[in-house]
Amino acid sequence: MVGPAQVGVLAACVVLFVPMGMAGWHLSRNKMLFFSGALFITLAVGVHLTPYFPSLSQLLLSSLSSSPPHHPLHLPRPSTCLPFLHRLSWLPSSPTASSPALWQWAPSAPTLSCGFQRLSRLDASDLLNGSWILVAGDSQARLFVLALLRLLLDPAAMDPVEADLFRRHSDYHIAVADHGIKLDFVWAPFEPNLTAIFRDLRTGPRYPDVLVLGSGLWHMLHVTNSSEYGESLVAVKKAAASLVSPVSPEFGLDGILASSVQPPHMFWLGLPTLVTSMLNTEEKRERMNRTVWEAYDRGVGESKILKRSGGPFLLLNIGLLSRGCGRRCTADGMHYDGVVYEAALHIMLNALLIESQQRI
The missing domain is CATH 3.40.50.1110 (SGNH hydrolase)
Structure with missing residues (x-):
């Protein structure tokens, strides 16, 4: 049985490679424009894939919310x-x-x-x-x-x-x-x-x-x-x-x-x-x-x-x-x-x- 994650990956590949192949044919003479288009498409694919990999979402959130540890000498100790x-x-x-x-x-x-x-x-x-x-x-x-x-x-x-x-x-x-x-x-x-x-x-x-x-x-x-x-x-x-x-x-x-x-x-x-x-x-x-x-x-x-x-x-x-x-x-x-x-x-x-x- 095909799960939602596999369907999402297949859809992402279609969204990614088909437009990039077409764009590459027409924009190969303008490298800056080509790579800008590729970056935009990659970000779009990332947005589509993230919901299918919750662990990735949690990793990103934890890395943004984490704070550096304090030195033990400065830890507040309760009375x-x-x-x-x-x-x-x-x-x-x-x-x-x-x-x-x-x-x-x-x-x-x-x-x-x-x-x-x-x-x-x-x-x-x-x-x-x-x-x-x-x-x-x-x-x-x-x-x-x-x-x-x-x-x-x-x-x-x-x-x-x-x-x-x-x-x-x-x-x-x-x-x-x-x-x-x-x-x-x-x-x-x-x-x-x-x-x-x-x-x-x-x-x-x-x-x-x-x-x-x-x-x-x-x-x-x-x-x-x-x-x-x-x-x-x-x-x-x-x-x-x-x-x-x-x-x-x-x-x-x-x-x-x-x-x-x-x-x-x-x-x-x-x-x-x-x-x-x-x-x-x-x-x-x-x-x-x-x-x-x-x-x-x-x-x-x-x-x-x-x-x-x-x-x-x-x-x-x-x-x-x-x-x-x-x-x-x-x-x-x-x-x-x-x-x-x-x-x-x-x-x-x-x-x-x-x-x-x-x-x-």
């Missing part, structure tokens, strides 16, 4: 990706290594669909271009700053920078001129120190673009009162809210301040996992045990300072990251290898990508 930022896998750097020194996002469906990535120096510099970053807290915050500087600066420049950064109980300031990045570290080991920082910011001409805070170790050692610690964090939360809404701060269900003014991107450095037997003084081993740590960790949750409970701060969970790296990643049971703070840094950078997309 629903935030809960999966800490899903990391820890691997030893070599079969004989004593300390796990490699990490990656776990190859699970959520992390793969969210497209988390370790940013290069160039990508991180572009993301933070023109930003003012303020980090305040204790030694954990200082180690976080070190991880950030190691990413942004050339390794040859790190020796003098590291010497200045680790001057005992001191502030530190640096500008990355190539990208207009300003980085301030403020030594603020107690929670009232953090509250005072917010008071100072309110009187200044601008707010930081990124704000990273953390505290608790000094309070745990010198005060050892988790209830008081939680109350102090409530004061920090209120002070953070005053940057945007000084009269009556309100938080939406998603934890973002309800205000026409853009608040800084705020992050909270969680308490590291403590290995009590490795702490270097008897006083620390007595006061900084697992039971006390858990009480202080509950104090963070009960203060509702974190976004997951309606506050302004997104948690950088140093406790979880340090447990994942393990006790081989710490020499004193409190401060961990740089890889832990590097992981926290890249979690923050990916969170900034997400939050920046939500604010556009």
Whole structure:
């Protein structure tokens, strides 16, 4: 049985070759006119043939409507990706290594669909271009700053920078001129120190673009009162809210301040996992045990300072990251290898990508 496609092809051949043969006989002396006529006839045949080959039509339409893919760094990630930022896998750097020194996002469906990535120096510099970053807290915050500087600066420049950064109980300031990045570290080991920082910011001409805070170790050692610690964090939360809404701060269900003014991107450095037997003084081993740590960790949750409970701060969970790296990643049971703070840094950078997309 002859189908419609065969009939269409036969008709097209008649339409094409008969007129072209006749035209070729009369127009062979005028090549321009001949080829113009041939082109017109070929286009006409194409119009007749297209309905008989739907796949050809679909191919033409798809080629016209397709758009080039975006670079993964610029893909908008939904805010629903935030809960999966800490899903990391820890691997030893070599079969004989004593300390796990490699990490990656776990190859699970959520992390793969969210497209988390370790940013290069160039990508991180572009993301933070023109930003003012303020980090305040204790030694954990200082180690976080070190991880950030190691990413942004050339390794040859790190020796003098590291010497200045680790001057005992001191502030530190640096500008990355190539990208207009300003980085301030403020030594603020107690929670009232953090509250005072917010008071100072309110009187200044601008707010930081990124704000990273953390505290608790000094309070745990010198005060050892988790209830008081939680109350102090409530004061920090209120002070953070005053940057945007000084009269009556309100938080939406998603934890973002309800205000026409853009608040800084705020992050909270969680308490590291403590290995009590490795702490270097008897006083620390007595006061900084697992039971006390858990009480202080509950104090963070009960203060509702974190976004997951309606506050302004997104948690950088140093406790979880340090447990994942393990006790081989710490020499004193409190401060961990740089890889832990590097992981926290890249979690923050990916969170900034997400939050920046939500604010556009």
